[in-house]
Amino acid sequence: MTVLLKAKEVTKTYENAKRPSLNKVSFSVENGEFISIMGASGSGKTTLLNVLSTIDTPTGGEIRINGTDLKNLSATAAADFRKNNLGFIFQEYFLLDSLTIRENISVPLALLKVPPAKIEKNVRDFAKRFGIASQLDKYPCELSGGQRQRASAIRAIIKHPSILFADEPTGALDSSSATELLTTLLNANQELHTTILMVTHDAYAASFANRILIFRDGCILKELSKGGSDRHEFYEAIAAEIAKSDTTRTGGSLK
């Protein structure tokens, strides 16, 4: 497999911060991988997602996606880069209230100037594949949270991004809707070979990935690979690792 994303000693220090939010983080992502980034609040996982997706700029280090050095991108070039290469899923769905689900899903394709007939066909196919075909002409306010998040996921996947960033996508969902969404993401990864980088603090959600990066204090504390194990075994391994890392938090002890 080819390397899609390469982060080398990425550092991010916010103004007036005592310590860096990201401290010389290095890792790489291969094409078609499903990676989960875990960690407690303030561990730097969302900051990492932001700098990887050109939403924020690192104060040091190098990030390359598909061979493009993100450091050299101007604001307009960064917008074009996001348009052509990246997909996003947010915890709060961020569907546009005034657009139907069909229109919401069509936005990235319209932005990419895909011919209208092809947009319509793609939207129909994806909606059918991910089970929201009957909801296409409804408005977001007429859908449940799970359906909205699935629409949001399709909106991110439909343009076949090089990499899909998901920031706590199950954070606002009940367990059943969360499982449906994670299955959708897993299907996209396995059937469409969409590379996914998902930030979560939920071990169950993380178990859908095939590699886990556990963050603490802006550094990668541990890396776990699913390898040949099944999802249940992987979930237990993640939970054990999280429990282990929680007992050794800086400045605290369970004793």
Next chain:
Amino acid sequence: MNPLSFAYKNLSQKLSFYALYLFSVSLVITIFFSFTSFSMNHVMLEKISENGRVESMCNTISVFLMIFVVFYMSYSNRFFLKQRTKELGIYALLGCRKSAILQLLAFENLFICGFALVIGLVLGAAAHKGIVFGISALLGLSIDTAKIPFFQPSAVRRTVCFVFLVIFILVLSNGRFLLKISLMGLIRFEKKAEKNLTPRRLPALLGLIIILSGYGLALDIVRGTKSVWFSIGFYVVGMLTMMLIVIGTVFFISAFLPYVVGKRRKNVKAFYTGTRIITTPNFIYRIRTNARTLIMLTLLSAAALTISSIMALSLYYPVAAVSRMAPSELECRIENDQQTEEIKLTVGKYADMKDISFLRTDVYKITSPADGLPMEYHVNTAKGDSENEKLLRTPGFECISYTDYLALLNAQGKHRIAGQLTGLQEAECILVKYQPNQDGSDEKGDIYPVVIGENTLSLIVKETTLNNPVSFANSVGTLIVSDAVYSMLQKEYTPETSILSINGHAIKDNEPLYAELKELLHDSPYLQGSSHRIHEIFSLSSSTFLLIGFLVILFFTAVGSILYFNNISTAADSKADYEMLWKMGYSGKALRKIIRKQVFPFFMIPFAFGLLDCLFATLVYKTGLMQNLLGSNPAQFLPTLLAILLTAFFYLLYYLLTIHTCYTLIPHVRAVYCDDRHHDRKART
């Protein structure tokens, strides 16, 4: 929590948030106070008001003004309240009672309105001084400005009382809002989204049909006497037209526009672009949720633009028509040579005689036995002077010679018109029209048999003209005949009247001379003066112009500000949407385009409707209620054009201010916008 100190801290810490509210309230109080000071300025009113006319107008307008200020301040207050519902919800969550929140809001309003009152009083007093100075200069009034205090105590009292009354109304309104809303409602108020409804065809078509009928009916007036405006009655059709346009506007905005844009939404080829896929559904959504505000602003805008256009036309038209009503600087009828000498002596006291031309024109009256003579032949009142309209005039043509006509035109400075004349054959004549025929016909080529002594002579109309050489007070149905025919008249008759026309720059704008001549001629209604007439029109109309001007400025300020508040409120509510679009790959430039496309229709709709309504209303007013003295001269529409341009400029200013604020309100747009502006500046330097 002490609401008073909390309100003070809140205001001092969020000064930039409240600055806009403060600014808008100050602006309204400035207008209100300057108007109140003017309406209570007895020194000024004594000079410009006759029989309490201006005072009663002031009273009427002040009622409108008060209603408007209450409405406008309530809107601004509600706007800022909506912006803060979440914050108020947090206070409630922390245990604040609604009464404490209401006290907090009341103190905040008291601070803001109090501060705005101080600003408004100072600026309003300065504006009032400016108005007094402007009117004095315009009308040439001698006013002792020392007698007019900077702050009129009675006006200050009235304004302070009024502002406190408004604060009381705002407190009641806020109290009602807080009473009706639940805690959850406060916290989630901003997130409340209305369900989208599919636009329906029937109301949409109804909107189009009704508004087209209204405009069609207005346009019918150009058919002249065949029009329903004449056959049914002006006021009945006028009311019907207004009703159709108002109802049509309501349906057009609330049903037709969403329907048409909804159709566009189904046109996949046009719809699937990065910008339209966002702006088209958003337009339908916004127009549905804001239909009432938009309709109200559209009607307000139409009323303001129509009033300003008609007002400007009403002032300008009589001034432009002075060239016909009183073509010479001074003109009067003379009875004998001695009177002429006395007039010359009087004029000589005011100006150097060598700069003045005195032309005596003898007018001969002839009759015609024929039918189908022009309207001017039969006019039986001495038009042109309202005090004199009861004087009867016998039908006939009033003849002057071609040589006199040329001499008068040249003396009046109309050299170009005189130069275009090609002379008259013996039996040819030029008919001076009072106004063009309503059906567009012309008497050119008509032959009028006229009786001169015992002979009958056929005169052929070579051309008709609106360039009358003498005023209508002294001659209507003027026929310019060849010098040969004129000498025949001189042999047969004595002149019906003799008119003395006095011209020259030296006697321009000379009111004392006019007053002395008036005395000399014993208040003769036949004394006419061009400059005097203009002065008289300004004296009579300027106060009306000014008072209506206050209302128009207030209307436009309200429309602009409400549009501004409405748009920035929508932009602020959509911050998260813009952030999401930015993350999806929309550049700062693309987001700015989306903002522009979303804001533009909300300024364009009131302006376009205002423009259309103004054009049709001006057409109806001009055709139905004004005399057509100036024919098709396009210059008479100059004030309408000016009113439209000023309104367009006003809207443009508010539009630019609105989009600028929207750009700076949305973080990613602001970052790129500021960056671009920095680059532009750098490139220029």
